[in-house]
Amino acid sequence: xxxxxxxxxxxxxxxxxxxxxxxxxxxxxxxxxxxxxxxxxxxxxxxxxxxxxxxxxxxxxxxxxxxxxxxxxxxxxxxxxxxxxxxxxxxxxxxxxxxxxxxxxxxxxxxxxxxxx
Amino acid sequence: xxxxxxxxxxxxxxxxxxxxxxxxxxxxxxxxxxxxxxxxxxxxxxxxxxxxxxxxxxxxxxxxxxxxxxxxxxxxxxxxxxxxxxxxxxxxxxxxxxxxxxxxxxxxxxxxxxx
Numbered sequence: 001x002x003x004x005x006x007x008x009x010x011x012x013x014x015x016x017x018x019x020x021x022x023x024x025x026x027x028x029x030x031x032x033x034x035x036x037x038x039x040x041x042x043x044x045x046x047x048x049x050x051x052x053x054x055x056x057x058x059x060x061x062x063x064x065x066x067x068x069x070x071x072x073x074x075x076x077x078x079x080x081x082x083x084x085x086x087x088x089x090x091x092x093x094x095x096x097x098x099x100x101x102x103x104x105x106x107x108x109x110x111x112x113x114x115x116x117x
Numbered sequence: 118x119x120x121x122x123x124x125x126x127x128x129x130x131x132x133x134x135x136x137x138x139x140x141x142x143x144x145x146x147x148x149x150x151x152x153x154x155x156x157x158x159x160x161x162x163x164x165x166x167x168x169x170x171x172x173x174x175x176x177x178x179x180x181x182x183x184x185x186x187x188x189x190x191x192x193x194x195x196x197x198x199x200x201x202x203x204x205x206x207x208x209x210x211x212x213x214x215x216x217x218x219x220x221x222x223x224x225x226x227x228x229x230x231x232x
Contacts, residue, residue, distance in 0.1 A: 033218050044225040045226075047220055050218075050220050091160070095215035095218075108159060109157065110159060
């Protein structure tokens with residue numbers, strides 16, 4: 001069965017620290033898509049990145065980077081030099097090319113990141 | 118640059134009352150979704166519409182109905198609200214269904230409390 005696990009419920013860091021948010025997924029599909037979303041205190045869900053299962057290249061966008069490893073079924077998210085504005089709940093999500101899960105996103109429970117100044 | 122717009126943002130209902138959450142997207146997307154978000158449960162799919170004229174149940178459809186009014190609009194109706202439906206509701210859209218590798222974009226959420 002498809003599943004997304006974010007084992008870290010809450011993380012607290014001080015500004016300028018680096019922080020990594022873990023995401024482990026389960027799927028039997030050979031083609032799937034992984035996502036990260038940010039939910040700031042205002043409540044909206046903001047899309048951050050999508051990664052296809054056939055593309056294991058890591059990606060960097062400013063202070064954000066993502067490490068996709070199929071061998072360990074992980075798609076981890078690192079924020080470098082964290083800032084207070086990074087405080088939010090971060091969700092990892094999965095969709096599959098085949099099967100019912102392809103109709104929707106399967107979300108992890110989220111990791112709450114608190115960055116203090 | 119509206120994206121996905123949903124109304125109302127906040128609503129308090131009494132048990133047994135009915136209401137409709139409205140959603141519209143301006144990205145010319147074919148697929149639309151309604152999710153609910155509850156503490157400790159993450160986001161769960163209520164209903165989705167693959168394209169105009171079709172709707173299908175998601176993970177938690179009981180107590181809800183939907184209407185895909187046209188390509189832009191997808192409404193969610195609570196016929197007889199129950200306290201268990203207290204939640205944050207998100208409308209979302211994507212160009213096509215997610216198994217095509219599309220990205221889903223969310224509205225800002227609607228906070229619903231049933232007392």
